[in-house]
Every structure is written in structure tokens, then in C-alpha cells.
Amino acid sequence: MKLPIEFTDLQSQYQECKHDIDQAIQEVLDTNNFITGNAVFGTTTGYRDTLEQMIMDYIGCESVASCGSGTMALIIALKACGIGPGDEVIVPSHTFVSTPESIAVVGASPVFVDIDDYYHIDIDKIENAITDKTKAILFVDIYGQSPDINKIIEIKNKHNLYLIEDAAQAFGSDYLGTKLGAVKGVDLACVSFNPVKNLGAVGDAGCVMGRKDLIEECKMYRDHGRRVRFEYEKIGYNTRIDNIQAAVLCAKLPYLDKWMNKKQEICRKYNDAFKDVQGIIKTLPEVPWSKMTFYVYNIQVERRDELMQWLKDQQIYTNIHFRHPCHVFEPYHNGVRHPLPITEQVSKHIVSLPSSQHLDTDQQDYIIQKVKEFYHNEIRV
Secondary structure, three states, rough: OOEOOOOOOOOHHHHHOOOHHHHHHHHHEEEEEOOOOOOHHOOOOOOOOOHHHHHHHHHHOOEEEEEOOOOHHHHHHHHHHHOOOOOOOEEEEEOOOOOHHHHOOOOOOOEOOOEOOOOEEEHHHHHHHOOEEEEEHHHEOOOOOOOHHHHHHHHHHHOOOEEEEOOOOOOOOOOOOEEOOOOOOOOEEEEEEEOOOOOOOOOOEEEEOHHHHHHHHHHHHOOOOEEEOEEOOOOOOEEOOOOOHHHHHHHHHHHHHHHHHHHHHHHHHHHHHHHHOOEEEEEEOOOOOOOOOOOOOEEOOOOOOHHHHHHHHHEEEOEEOOOOHHHHHHHHHHOOOOOOOOHHHHHHEEEEEEEOOOOOHHHHHHHHHHHHHHOOOOOOO
């Protein structure tokens, strides 16, 4: 058995598709077309399908705008919806900081709502947070699965709001059989292609999927606010995806379904193994309406920091998603208008275990054994 067990095994992933990745990168180098070249828009030969077309075909969405990162995907999506100073956007606090950060960057104010038992924004509490300044709801597909989106769409329509989806952790997942990014009623869905995500580049990259009219605005904002070269309509950003990242994503996309199926097997095995372990407060819940991609696998536990140290001593590396909810950070204090007790409780107990699709059976059995040993033997660190 290979030790140590890293939290993320990108090297094994690379080795599986090394030929395809190396060939794609070499083709970019050979063409010397590094920004918005053939792998993105199909402007020269070398790739049968463009990255954006491949995503549209895979997801089934109306349109796609690739960009420089998941954070920038959120920013240009908000800008495309006309959200700015004086506006409020409802958002969960149990998420990576880029979710509320993007709202603040465009000059709007994030307003936090607590989470439910699935770690999603609590839909029953959204309307209490709506004011005459509310412009949008930004929900998060946390850990690879979506909330019950149709219920949020009802609120969106009732109050005439934009609905934006942070799908950074859930590319390839679905809602009631429709892939996220193509659900009717969601205006825009934002994805991160960070190397550790379900579909990862070899650097930062992202995209926005959704309504064609809004995607055209996203494309303008990602390229300095222009639709035509040398003609600038708005103040925009320089967040075009580079061609090497696009090429790598094109090479890796055909592997995605296989990888997600393997991660499902791994994470469900964890759930079965940990369901009756005293000291484990909660295993990762699966919603009935979404095919979960299991971006990460986590559990809520007692004595979390001691468990993490014990596992590290056994050469098992863990992580926390997320150690602190966003609302505790100084820039976001004003977004707290209602108590967030579940969010705060979860952040004290949650821990993520290795769940790479290349985690082998012996490694997973070893992790399970060591977690159980910690609690059964009441080990103190």
C-alpha cells in the first residue's frame, strides 16, 4: 500500500491521461497560439471541438463563456446581471470565500442565510432575507450536489430576482436528470476548473453557463468590456482563459464520468463504514434529487483537530471545508442579519477525508480502520 495518502492525488490523475494532456499541450506550443486560440474558439485547426462547444454538448446548456477562474466566473456573471453598488445578493456563509467576495467586488452586499441538513442554503429562510435592495439569489452546489433548485426558482420568480448558481464544486452533477448549468430558471451557473476540482486544468480556469443573452454579456466583461476589437462598451476585466488550460480541459473531459462514478463508490463506502461509529456525528448526506459528484467527502466528528493530527501521524492527510464560515471575516460582518447557528456548528466539526478517484481499496480500508481506531480506542493526541 502506498503511503503517505495525500488528500488530493493529482499525479495519478495526470498519469492516467498523460498522453492526451501532453499531446494537447504540445499542439498549443506548436501553433504558438496561447490566448483564445484554437482550443477555445476553434479559430485554427488542431481540435475537433472547441472547449466551449464541448461543454455545451456535455452539459446541454444554451451557451458558455470560458474565463480565467471560478472566482472571475462569479464576478462576470454578477456584472452580466447588472448587479452593483446598492444591491444585495442572498448567499450562504458555508462556502469558499470567493462566493461572497465576488458580490463585494462588484460593489454589492452579500446577505447571509443559514444552511439546512444537506449543507445547502436553507430555502425556507430565503424570503426572510429579501429586501427592496435584493437583486439576486446566489446558491452553492456544495460538495458536489445541488439544493432543491425548483423551490428556489419559485422564490426567484415571485420576487423578480436573478438566480445565479455557484457550481464550482459540481461540474457534471445534475438536478432531476438535468445537468447543472442547464436547469431552466437558473440564469447563470459558474464553474471552477481549479486543478483540484472535478474537471481541473493545470492552473486557474473557469466558465459561466446559462442564458445566451447573459452569456454574451459575460463574454464582453471577460475581455476588457469589448465585443469588437478596439471598441470598449464597459469597464471589464482581463479574464480570458489561456489556450493551454483550454487544451488540458478538452483532453480531460472525456474521463470525467468515469472519475465521478469512482468517487461515488469511494464516498458511499465511507458512509457505510462510518454510519454507526460513536464519535462520528454525521456522515455526508445525499439528496434524492441530485446525482452527487462528491467533490470532497466529509464527516462531522467530535474532537476534530485531534483526529486530524492522529491521521496525519498515520500518514493520512485531511482537510476542512470550511474551517470558518465566511460571515466571521471582517469584510463580511455586515451581511449577518439573522442567526446562522447551523453554519457555525458545522464549521466546528466538519473534516474532509481523502477521496480521490485514484484512492485504491487498501488505502481506503486503511483510512477507515484508523478513523475507527481513534474513536474505539479513545486515543488522545
